[in-house]
Amino acid sequence: MASGNRSQAAQGLGLIAPPLGYAVLVLAAPLLTILAYSFFKDGYLTVIREFTLENYRAVWSDPIFHKIMLRSLGVAALVTLVTVVLAFPVAYFLSFAVDPRKKSMWLFLITIPFWTSYLIRVFLWKVILGYNGVINSGLKSLGIIEQPLTFILYNVNSMVLTLAHAYAPFAILPIFIALEKIDRSLLEAGRDLGESRAMTFWRVTLPLAMPGVVAAALIVFIPTIGDYVTPALIGGGKIPMIANMIQSQMLDQDNRPMGSALAVTAMLIVALLSLVFVALNRRFLKVRQ
Template identity: 85%
Template structure:
């Protein structure tokens, strides 16, 4: 029996070894390099290999870091809220309204944005929201406005719109999967007990779909907070986020230790926020039960 267990363990290890090695090479190694750089000193166009905590002291005492990090958290939270709020009705429609034989077609259509580069989609939104873009040109031709609208580009609003569109499929799919796993007999039982559709949704459907909502929220929130392209193009460089600050230190100022300390600090903050979000969600589910 013990030999069988060892053989099964060896087979399992052989199966996971290739992806594990790949993960170590492409993820763990770069993270370890950044972590190591964050404890080194910066010299002129070089890195002095001496241990120091000055980079972290500089980061955490810098009011610019506080402001940019707070802005990044707020923008990421807004994008997450808007994306999940728009994705949930779409996922609900796919799960409860669309005929089973047509769900695969709808899922195929949802994945179409993945066919184009993320950078191209950002540029398209810049064309749509620009001063002489589709929206302003259309409103001017209809005589609704005389001067181009200035509040739809190079601000937080345009960044939220662009990022919400970019990450919408990532939010729709996990919510759809969670809704598909719900036993429809639970909903029928709720209605048999006299609950209307709204209360059945609030007391049954939403709590059971929360794992998908949580997954969608984290999938959107974590990459959004580190987005570099959208703040640079749609924000016009006027609303930098933490990724832009890291890029400036790493490339423009060639201060890799300080840039690494910024990156590690941002990762720690995102991890803490994510854990708090998971904890609050667990408390919410306990209350609902």
Template identity: 95%
Template sequence: MASGNRSQTAQGLTLIAPPLGYAVLVLAAPLLTILAYSFFKDGYLTVIREFTLENYRAVWADPIFHRIMLRSLVVAALVTLATVVLAFPVAYFLSFAVSPQKKAMWLFLITIPFWTSYLIRVFLWKVILGYNGVINSGLKTLGIIEQPLTFILYNVNSMVITLAHAYAPFAILPIFIALEKIDRSLLEAGRDLGESRAMTFWRVTLPLAMPGVVAAALIVFIPTIGDYVTPALIGGGKIPMIANMIQAQMLDLDNRPMGSALAVTAMLIVAVISLVFIALNRRFLRVRQ
């Protein structure tokens, strides 16, 4: 019996070995490389003179880092809030209002933005929000404005709009999956007990859908922190985020150790915030139950 278990274990390890090795190669190796660079005094692996914590001391003592990191967190939080708030009604509509035969078509339509490059979508939003863009041209044609609006581009609002649109499918899909798993008999029981639709949603639907909401929030929040294309194009380079700061250190200044220290520090901050968010959500669900 024991030999049979060992044989099954060996077969399982044989099956997962190729994807596990690939995951380690493409995920763990780059992270370990960045982590190693962050402790180097010299930026070239072939000339390693000594390990140092000076890069991290410089990062934490830099007021520019504090300001840019805080801005990045605020922008990411706003994007996450806007994306999840807009994605939930769409996911709810797909789960509860669309017939099962048409759900696949709707999900297919939601994935259409992925057919084009992310960079092209950002450029399109720049065209839409630009001085002579679609919005300004349309408002001038309708006679609503005489001069083009200048506050709809190169600011935080335009960045939030662009990023919320870009990451909307990532939020809709996990919320939709969570809503699909809800037993409809629970909703019927709530209404049979005299609850209104609003209270049934608040007490039954929303708590059961929270795993999907949490997944959507994390899926949007984490990559938004690392976005540097949108701040550069839609923000006009006037509103840099932490990814732009890392890019400047890595490429423009060729200071790989400092750029790596910035990246590791940002990852740690995002990880802590994500864990706190998950803990608060679990506490919320326990209180509701």
């Protein structure tokens, strides 16, 4: 048996070696390089390989960083809240009301927009919300407004709308999967014991669905915070988020140690917040076992 396990392990490791090697070379090594760079000094057009914490000190004391990081966190939190709250009823409908044979068709319909060019979808919101855009020109030709509305583009709200639209399907799937796993007899038991429909939902369905809600929140929050296209197009480049700041430090100003320190700090903040979020929901996540 022991030799069987060993050969199992050897075969498994042999098989996993190519994808693992690729991930190490193209993902882990570059991430470690960024980490190393963040402790180096910036020379003009070169990087001086001397250990320093100066980059981190500069990042933490930079008021622009504070502002942009807070904005990114705020936008991502708002987008997460909006997508999860809007997605939950859809996932609930899919799991509880849709004929099982039609479920994959519904899921497919929901995922299609997610897979169609992200850039074009973001740009379309600009077309819709713009000064001469679809909404303004539509309202004008209907005679509802005289002057184009200017408050609908190039601000944080329009960025939240665009991102919430882009990540919507991402939120539905984990919640749907969690709801599917719920043993339906538990709900019947709740009703039999005299709970109302609403109370059964509140005390049985929702706690059991929480792992899915937590997963949905993380899966929306993390990529949203690193979004580059939406601030560039919908924010008109004037309301940068952290990705735009990293890009401009790294490339426009060619300060790689500083850009690396920014990227590492942002990743740490996101990782920390995600861990806190998971810890806060630990009570719900334990339910599964």
